[in-house]
Amino acid sequence: xxxxxxxxxxxxxxxxxxxxxxxxxxxxxxxxxxxxxxxxxxxxxxxxxxxxxxxxxxxxxxxxxxxxxxxxxxxxxxxxxxxxxxxxxxxxxxxxxxxxxxxxxxxxxxxxxxxxxxxxxxxxxxxxxxxxxxxxxxxxxxxxxxxxxxxxxxxxxxxxxxxxxxxxxxxxxxxxxxxxxxxxxxxxxxxxxxxxxxxxxxxxxxxxxxxxxxxxxxxxxxxxxxxxxxxxxxxxxxxxxxxxxxxxxxxxxxxxxxxxxxxxxxxxxxxxxxxxxxxxxxxxxxxxxxxxxxxxxxxxxxxxxxxxxxxxxxxxxxxxxxxxxxxxxxxxxxxxxxxxxxxxxxxxxxxxxxxxxxxxxxxxxxxxxxxxxxxxxxxxxxxxxxxxxxxxxxxxxxxxxxxxxxxxxxxxxxxxxxxxxxxxxxxxxxxxxxxxxxxxxxxxxxxxxxxxxxxxxxxxxxxxxxxxxxxxxxxxxxxxxxxxxxxxxxxxxxxxxxxxxxxxxxxxxxxxxxxxxxxxxxxxxxxxxxxxxxxxxxxxxxxxxxxxxxxxxxxxxxxxxxxxxxxxxxxxxxxxxxxxxxxxxxxxxxxxxxxxxxxxxxxxxxxxxxxxxxxxxxxxxxxxxxxxxxxxxxxxxxxxxxx
Amino acid sequence: xxxxxxxxxxxxxxxxxxxxxxxxxxxxxxxxxxxxxxxxxxxxxxxxxxxxxxxxxxxxxxxxxxxxxxxxxxxxxxxxxxxxxxxxxxxxxxxxxxxxxxxxxxxxxxxxxxxxxxxxxxxxxxxxxxxxxxxxxxxxxxxxxxxxxxxxxxxxxxxxxxxxxxxxxxxxxxxxxxxxxxxxxxxxxxxxxxxxxxxxxxxxxxxxxxxxxxxxxx
Numbered sequence: 001x002x003x004x005x006x007x008x009x010x011x012x013x014x015x016x017x018x019x020x021x022x023x024x025x026x027x028x029x030x031x032x033x034x035x036x037x038x039x040x041x042x043x044x045x046x047x048x049x050x051x052x053x054x055x056x057x058x059x060x061x062x063x064x065x066x067x068x069x070x071x072x073x074x075x076x077x078x079x080x081x082x083x084x085x086x087x088x089x090x091x092x093x094x095x096x097x098x099x100x101x102x103x104x105x106x107x108x109x110x111x112x113x114x115x116x117x118x119x120x121x122x123x124x125x126x127x128x129x130x131x132x133x134x135x136x137x138x139x140x141x142x143x144x145x146x147x148x149x150x151x152x153x154x155x156x157x158x159x160x161x162x163x164x165x166x167x168x169x170x171x172x173x174x175x176x177x178x179x180x181x182x183x184x185x186x187x188x189x190x191x192x193x194x195x196x197x198x199x200x201x202x203x204x205x206x207x208x209x210x211x212x213x214x215x216x217x218x219x220x221x222x223x224x225x226x227x228x229x230x231x232x233x234x235x236x237x238x239x240x241x242x243x244x245x246x247x248x249x250x251x252x253x254x255x256x257x258x259x260x261x262x263x264x265x266x267x268x269x270x271x272x273x274x275x276x277x278x279x280x281x282x283x284x285x286x287x288x289x290x291x292x293x294x295x296x297x298x299x300x301x302x303x304x305x306x307x308x309x310x311x312x313x314x315x316x317x318x319x320x321x322x323x324x325x326x327x328x329x330x331x332x333x334x335x336x337x338x339x340x341x342x343x344x345x346x347x348x349x350x351x352x353x354x355x356x357x358x359x360x361x362x363x364x365x366x367x368x369x370x371x372x373x374x375x376x377x378x379x380x381x382x383x384x385x386x387x388x389x390x391x392x393x394x395x396x397x398x399x400x401x402x403x404x405x406x407x408x409x410x411x412x413x414x415x416x417x418x419x420x421x422x423x424x425x426x427x428x429x430x431x432x433x434x435x436x437x438x439x440x441x442x443x444x445x446x447x448x449x450x451x452x453x454x455x456x457x458x459x460x461x462x463x464x465x466x467x468x469x470x471x472x473x474x475x476x477x478x479x480x481x482x483x484x485x486x487x488x489x490x491x492x493x494x495x496x497x498x499x500x501x502x503x504x505x506x507x508x509x510x511x512x513x514x515x516x517x518x519x520x521x522x523x524x525x526x527x528x529x530x531x532x533x534x535x536x537x538x539x540x541x542x543x544x545x546x547x548x549x550x551x552x553x554x555x556x557x558x559x560x561x562x563x564x565x566x567x568x569x570x571x572x573x574x575x576x577x578x579x580x581x582x583x584x585x586x587x588x589x590x591x592x593x594x595x596x597x598x599x600x601x602x603x604x605x606x607x608x609x610x611x612x613x614x615x616x617x618x619x620x621x622x623x624x625x626x627x628x629x630x631x632x633x634x635x636x637x638x639x640x641x642x643x
Numbered sequence: 644x645x646x647x648x649x650x651x652x653x654x655x656x657x658x659x660x661x662x663x664x665x666x667x668x669x670x671x672x673x674x675x676x677x678x679x680x681x682x683x684x685x686x687x688x689x690x691x692x693x694x695x696x697x698x699x700x701x702x703x704x705x706x707x708x709x710x711x712x713x714x715x716x717x718x719x720x721x722x723x724x725x726x727x728x729x730x731x732x733x734x735x736x737x738x739x740x741x742x743x744x745x746x747x748x749x750x751x752x753x754x755x756x757x758x759x760x761x762x763x764x765x766x767x768x769x770x771x772x773x774x775x776x777x778x779x780x781x782x783x784x785x786x787x788x789x790x791x792x793x794x795x796x797x798x799x800x801x802x803x804x805x806x807x808x809x810x811x812x813x814x815x816x817x818x819x820x821x822x823x824x825x826x827x828x829x830x831x832x833x834x835x836x837x838x839x840x841x842x843x844x845x846x847x848x849x850x851x852x853x854x855x856x857x858x859x860x861x
Contacts, residue, residue: 558686
């Protein structure tokens, strides 16, 4: 078996001639082949099956991971292939799992069936999961087959637009591995419109009948419809079943299928079964491709993708499929001749029937979705307005962007509400005290420099020595990991330091502030406290403590400057004490808040909370460095007192 | 507490003799409270409030409440520099405090140079005079002084909140006018005027909407 060329497909004769070649051809078919009125439909159909290109489907996951399924029908055209494709997909077992989360489905127009769906699987919100689970359950119950799409972090778009009139199916398939996008669009135009019973089962049965009587037409339709499957398969409007239908992924076909084909009559059974198998394999291939990761892509862009590329891909797929189904190959040729003729005759009817089916599916989908989504009508109305826009996918893309923007904004708003440390530090006048202290410090430096310039000789060196001595006095001891000193000890230490400095300040306010925070923390009901608020409180507390510390340092500076008798050594010693004690307090506060935050850690929030804890420690370090900076700023004040 | 979002920040300084009521004036303006007794200010204290001018611009006033005591004079002097406005505060029942105003004013002028600060002359404790106290500074005299120097004049009572808002609003609006006329600019190395947290257009609505859900737990 040689890999089929696209050209081969163009001529129906060729295809039919060799049984063996059929499967290959089936795989290799190009959409364009479909356009031609060849009897090759069967083959093409099989391909169609693998990919429901008839529809453009996009599922967009928005903030809430909602997926919009939009179904729009354009023109009076009817797409048959799409229906079939969806049938096939639904029939097959194990094929589809619904990975995607669909919260919303928008149908633009009932009368006109263009299914557009964009799937974006991203987050995993709980409600989405639930939806998924429900979906799976439903699909299982209504049919043994699992319907759904197995699309992960991919975007699959299918677009149907009316094209040429006169009953031919145009199918385009575009696979782009590099971009990881798959877009397929099938355009079907038909003059006739058939009325199809709403009942799904009936619908399918009708179709089967049509197929049988009129022709063995397009393999597409037949393909997908096996008796068993038909019976089992119901188009239930449950979101789960709907969703999967649009998805082109067909993993496997039920083993029974080949048997079922018998019901169709003698014609082309083997061909069909072969085709089915081929489709299955192709589908699985496609699925693999898709699963490897598809990024959302502009349908237009994708449309421009080289045909060559597509063919290459198909060829490769074809080859692979070949290997998969060697045993089936011999039976392929049976009844092909009949099929070809019949295809020509009944093409129109089949297609129209398929379109109606699609429409029905769409309507049912809408109904189901509307039940679950009261706001759907609004969205529908909204989308309807923009219907005139050239590309539906663009609307969807814009909607997605809008949703993302909204999410970003809401996050920003949240961040705005949550004041950062600097803002809080400013609010509590910590920053301005530090600034004022800086002014004092500068003033003292100027004084010292003037003094220094007026000195010379021995006085000058003496002066410098004094300056250095004071600097040394203010050096902080290496961080000896003191075992946690208690709040009481801290209070005592501060009091003692203030006394030694002999200035009228007090750290009572600061200590009271922390004690209140501690009381609040201890009384905190961890069950109802949000970790973000806890974090905010931690930052607030740190900022407040630091601000109060700044205020006291500032006051100390001012009071030292107006003090009558200075005792620089004591002052320096006391200030070092104050500094270390305050940084210790900051450490205690940070540890206490982190401990509380830590208790909130559970698996789902692990990363977030550890981020918050890191931030608390970061701001605590920030606080400590502010405090140590303040001490440095006080050095000139001390030096002024020493000369 | 000051809201985090403002467009501009003006730094104002309150100067004047000890016990004329600078701190009370500020407490009244920022907290709406009045304390009969309060400790003398040490060095400088800070207050802040947000004011919205006519065109909707939100201005944060950062208020430096200096100690009036003579012993802090050398210290407070170093704080003048970064102010864009100065409230010259005197006690209408204390003649000396009014007489010292020219000294305060020239001191502030000198320190704030090269910038030209906006002054407002604020007479405090009007309520004392109303309640039979001895007014030592006639309103007309103060007004004349203000006119002579081209500054505003307001008489206030922090106890009853009379004209307190007015005093600060006058300075703020005058500064804002000068900002708009280009006389005052945001400059590096001078903190008289700063830009604040700029509101993003379009975010405002969201902020307002989001507000109600703010305090849920804890």
